[in-house]
Amino acid sequence: MKIIAAEFVVGAVGRNDLPGDGLPEVAFSGRSNVGKSSLLNRLSRRRRLARTSSTPGKTQQLNYYRINDAFYLVDLPGYGYVSGGVELRRTLGRLTDTYLGNRPTLRAVVQLVDIRNGPTALDLSMIDWLRQDQRPFLLVFTKVDKLSRNQRNQRFRRLEAEGQLENISYVPFSAVSGEGREDILSWISAETGCQPISPQ
Ligand code: GDP
Numbered sequence: 001m002k003i004i005a006a007e008f009v010v011g012a013v014g015r016n017d018l019p020g021d022g023l024p025e026v027a028f029s030g031r032s033n034v035g036k037s038s039l040l041n042r043l044s045r046r047r048r049l050a051r052t053s054s055t056p057g058k059t060q061q062l063n064y065y066r067i068n069d070a071f072y073l074v075d076l077p078g079y080g081y082v083s084g085g086v087e088l089r090r091t092l093g094r095l096t097d098t099y100l101g102n103r104p105t106l107r108a109v110v111q112l113v114d115i116r117n118g119p120t121a122l123d124l125s126m127i128d129w130l131r132q133d134q135r136p137f138l139l140v141f142t143k144v145d146k147l148s149r150n151q152r153n154q155r156f157r158r159l160e161a162e163g164q165l166e167n168i169s170y171v172p173f174s175a176v177s178g179e180g181r182e183d184i185l186s187w188i189s190a191e192t193g194c195q196p197i198s199p200q
Contacts, residue, residue, distance in 0.1 A: 006044035011061040030112030032078030035142035038175035071194040107192040115141040139170040
């Protein structure tokens with residue numbers, strides 16, 4: 001497919017705002033500032049499809065992007081922008097919590113973790129929840145360009161030794177170089193049957 005269609009559809013703040021057309025959905029989850037907007041822009045090859053900012057924690061809405069008129073990428077609000085010790089469910093917000101638990105058209109979740117300091121305690125709660133959920137999920141390690149090859153290998157070796165990557169599909173990703181983009185799109189396509197965005 002040559003034509004890339006990627007358009008913002010709605011920023012849902014309540015259940016009534018969620019699209020009712022039944023198209024499959026792939027949700028993107030992660031703490032604020034993890035690089036989610038940058039990743040969505042890279043995936044869709046749109047510089048400004050999703051807003052990137054260095055001020056974390058602003059959006060509390062579920063942003064829907066329709067891709068190739070075939071499925072939605074759903075940008076969940078970044079969690080964890082509150083001081084420590086707060087439960088994941090509280091920082092997710094009620095709409096996101098309900099959405100993840102009850103949305104029939106949600107086919108898969110892409111969970112983002114910053115390679116430098118993740119998974120954080122809240123990331124781990126989310127991963128635990130995803131492990132118990134029926135839907136497929138992919139762990140994406142963001143900002144890998146910020147580490148040297150050595151540092152990166154060390155990091156993955158450690159996560160593997162700790163058992164954090166056991167039975168998990170994961171992809172190292174950089175919004176700067178584009179590394180990992182094709183792997184993420186292939187995973188989405190394989191797990192959901194959704195037509196990937198054209199690699200051009
Ligand atoms: P969001 O809050 O999760 O949507 O995060 P953003 O996409 O807005 O990114 C937060 C900050 O990290 C911005 O300053 C981005 O430029 C930067 N950033 C995001 N992804 C990458 C990456 O892959 N590499 C590098 N070096 N910086 C990144």
